[in-house]
Amino acid sequence: MAQPETAPPQTAPAPVPAPVTPAPGVRIDGLTVVYKTTAGELPAVRDVSLTLEPGSITGIVGESGSGKSTLALSLLNAVQPPGRIAAGSVEIDGLGDVVGLAGERLRKARGAHIGYVFQAAQNSLNPLKTVGKQLLDLGRSHGVDDLRGLVREAKELLGRMGLDGARVLDSHQHELSGGMRQRVGIMLALVLNAHLVVLDEPTTALDMITQANILKIVREVHAERGLTTLVITHDIGVVAEVADRLAVMYGGRLVEQGPTREVLHAPRHPYTRGLIQAIPRLVGDIDEARALPGRPPTLATVPKQGCVFRERCALRMDICETDDPAALADGPRIVACHAVGVKERA
Amino acid sequence: MITATGITRTFRQRGGVLAGREVQALRGVDFSIAKGGAASFIGESGCGKTTLGRIIAGLESYDGGEIAIGGTPMTPLKPKQRQPHFRKIQMIHQDPYSALNPTRTIHQTLQAPLALRARQTGRSKQWMEERAAEVLSLVGLDPGSVLSRYPHQLSGGMRQRVVIARALTVDPEMLVADEAVSMIDVSLRLGILALLKDLRERLGVAVLFITHDVATARYIGDDGELFVIYRGQVVERGPVDTVIADPVHPYTQSLLSAIPVLHGLEEPGEQPVVPLESLDESRADAGCLFARRCPFRSERCESELPLLQVTDGVPQEHACFHPERRSVIARPLSGV
Numbered sequence: 084m085a086q087p088e089t090a091p092p093q094t095a096p097a098p099v100p101a102p103v104t105p106a107p108g109v110r111i112d113g114l115t116v117v118y119k120t121t122a123g124e125l126p127a128v129r130d131v132s133l134t135l136e137p138g139s140i141t142g143i144v145g146e147s148g149s150g151k152s153t154l155a156l157s158l159l160n161a162v163q164p165p166g167r168i169a170a171g172s173v174e175i176d177g178l179g180d181v182v183g184l185a186g187e188r189l190r191k192a193r194g195a196h197i198g199y200v201f202q203a204a205q206n207s208l209n210p211l212k213t214v215g216k217q218l219l220d221l222g223r224s225h226g227v228d229d230l231r232g233l234v235r236e237a238k239e240l241l242g243r244m245g246l247d248g249a250r251v252l253d254s255h256q257h258e259l260s261g262g263m264r265q266r267v268g269i270m271l272a273l274v275l276n277a278h279l280v281v282l283d284e285p286t287t288a289l290d291m292i293t294q295a296n297i298l299k300i301v302r303e304v305h306a307e308r309g310l311t312t313l314v315i316t317h318d319i320g321v322v323a324e325v326a327d328r329l330a331v332m333y334g335g336r337l338v339e340q341g342p343t344r345e346v347l348h349a350p351r352h353p354y355t356r357g358l359i360q361a362i363p364r365l366v367g368d369i370d371e372a373r374a375l376p377g378r379p380p381t382l383a384t385v386p387k388q389g390c391v392f393r394e395r396c397a398l399r400m401d402i403c404e405t406d407d408p409a410a411l412a413d414g415p416r417i418v419a420c421h422a423v424g425v426k427e428r429a
Numbered sequence: 430m431i432t433a434t435g436i437t438r439t440f441r442q443r444g445g446v447l448a449g450r451e452v453q454a455l456r457g458v459d460f461s462i463a464k465g466g467a468a469s470f471i472g473e474s475g476c477g478k479t480t481l482g483r484i485i486a487g488l489e490s491y492d493g494g495e496i497a498i499g500g501t502p503m504t505p506l507k508p509k510q511r512q513p514h515f516r517k518i519q520m521i522h523q524d525p526y527s528a529l530n531p532t533r534t535i536h537q538t539l540q541a542p543l544a545l546r547a548r549q550t551g552r553s554k555q556w557m558e559e560r561a562a563e564v565l566s567l568v569g570l571d572p573g574s575v576l577s578r579y580p581h582q583l584s585g586g587m588r589q590r591v592v593i594a595r596a597l598t599v600d601p602e603m604l605v606a607d608e609a610v611s612m613i614d615v616s617l618r619l620g621i622l623a624l625l626k627d628l629r630e631r632l633g634v635a636v637l638f639i640t641h642d643v644a645t646a647r648y649i650g651d652d653g654e655l656f657v658i659y660r661g662q663v664v665e666r667g668p669v670d671t672v673i674a675d676p677v678h679p680y681t682q683s684l685l686s687a688i689p690v691l692h693g694l695e696e697p698g699e700q701p702v703v704p705l706e707s708l709d710e711s712r713a714d715a716g717c718l719f720a721r722r723c724p725f726r727s728e729r730c731e732s733e734l735p736l737l738q739v740t741d742g743v744p745q746e747h748a749c750f751h752p753e754r755r756s757v758i759a760r761p762l763s764g765v
Binding site for chain 2: 292293319321324343346357358362364367374375
């Protein structure tokens with residue numbers, strides 16, 4: 084993704100060295116994921132289309148219940164019952180449509196092709212085993228013959244992230260700080276040489292300084308290893324720091340996407356606008372910032388027809404009650420809003 | 430309303446290889462909050478800010494210094510005698526999901542403290558009902574629709590409002606809000622912050638606000654005081670806007686530099702401070718606590734502990750031998 088010329092030096096991505104394995108592209112098309120509830124099957128993700136360009140960092144922003152984690156799990160075809168992928172496809176270069184994968188082939192694809200750093204990676208380690216033991220388990224379960232090589236690679240990755248690799252591999256989870264555990268999570272996701280990495284809330288529950296460190300590491304490792312990276316977060320600030328492209332999710336729909344700076348500079352969807360306005364900021368008029376009225380929908384309360392955001396929307400019109408706005412592209416920007424469409428036609 | 434002087438608290442490790450090692454959670458913290466006033470404590474996890482909040486709310490003991498509530502010192506009092514004083518100070522926890530009993534309706538949740546209150550003051554059941562509705566209205570909830578609900582039927586923001594309403598049932602003079610918005614959805618955070626500010630203005634309730642997110646401290650009210658705390662020591666204190674706009678302590682500057690820049694809307698500050706990474710901060714207590722991570726440390730910093738002080742040309746108090754203003758925070762891009 085092109086950076087504007089004004090890109091400040093410390094945040095501009097480092098030049099990408101020619102990667103050994105080219106970063107894969109990902110094309111999500113018309114993806115719908117439903118969960119079985121007592122009220123029937125309800126969609127957590129509805130008709131979502133999103134392309135991850137090879138070598139890019141894409142950030143998905145959404146509040147709780149927006150479907151962002153479900154969408155990320157779909158990349159691994161790892162949506163657990165009572166959920167299931169009801170429609171659509173997830174094409175990953177070199178793998179094909181993962182929605183069609185199952186059994187051993189799917190298991191191999193995870194880890195070797197797709198690395199996943201789970202939400203609260205700080206707590207996703209086995210408390211009874213050292214990090215090194217868990218690394219060997221991972222290697223064995225993926226049929227790695229050269230376990231010494233795996234350990235070497237792990238130490239190198241940890242060293243790259245500013246940790247003492249040997250010491251960390253000898254440690255149990257409780258001996259590591261939150262920021263260190265998060266780096267272990269990133270190491271485990273990358274050590275099998277995956278080139279598509281999904282980070283689910285990579286900095287939630289971390290301190291500001293630790294968060295800044297982790298985000299810097301994500302940017303650098305992404306560039307050095309030639310990855311395609313997807314970051315899932317509730318925090319626009321995190322996306323603003325790392326992502327080339329920003330996608331905003333609400334009520335299971337992707338309501339807006341585009342180059343990060345363009346979207347932040349001039350958000351088009353009323354939800355994106357409201358969300359940006361609702362962020363507590365260090366500068367500027369405090370009275371200008373305000374919370375969005377209402378509350379984010381849950382699986383049970385998301386409207387069955389019409390726009391998912393209309394109940395909190397200031398620009399709501401009659402058509403919003405009945406018709407779900409289509410996601411329309413305008414150059415690199417894609418927006419799903421009736422009000423935005425009207426303005427452009429006028 | 431409350432004055433704390435020289436509060437210290439030391440934890441001793443029990444068991445394990447670190448048995449007997451002492452951790453100084455608080456190293457002599459002074460502050461006071463007037464009726465309806467506000468103070469915010471910011472710092473990283475483990476800096477002692479939560480311990481301070483718990484001590485102020487009477488949930489944790491302190492081993493040095495003095496707390497005076499409404500002019501009455503607490504140390505000479507027996508635990509039983511302290512209770513009515515500490516009841517004026519109510520704690521709002523971080524997690525509204527675990528703070529409410531899931532098997533009780535909001536009505537039941539509010540009735541328990543109100544029943545206690547009614548017994549003490551000889552009020553009727555009728556009063557309890559009215560008061561329950563009143564506190565819910567105060568926090569911006571509609572009593573008619575909320576009272577009969579269970580916590581799982583409410584959003585995180587609504588739950589946190591219920592938690593605040595429950596605190597208000599005992600007519601507190603101060604709320605201690607420990608990371609009160611960090612688990613709330615982003616679009617609703619400002620609503621809770623505005624509520625705390627509103628309670629200050631309308632009811633004269635003081636607020637002690639504890640957070641790792643500096644920006645939220647601005648929204649409690651610009652008349653508040655900001656305390657930056659590092660390893661149990663207050664390293665910088667002053668009016669919220671002064672400390673944020675013109676920080677002089679390198680630790681404050683590191684915290685502010687670490688806040689994500691909204692590229693496209695903002696440009697980064699010109700002199701961001703990135704602290705050195707130190708994996709073992711527990712050693713070397715002789716000098717400045719931040720010296721190991723400080724990019725500007727001198728020899729003096731390694732051997733001598735700077736205390737909170739006022740120096741020429743700096744409006745806020747700071748604990749640094751080399752205070753210097755640096756432009757660290759992001760600024761709005763012109764034309765946005």
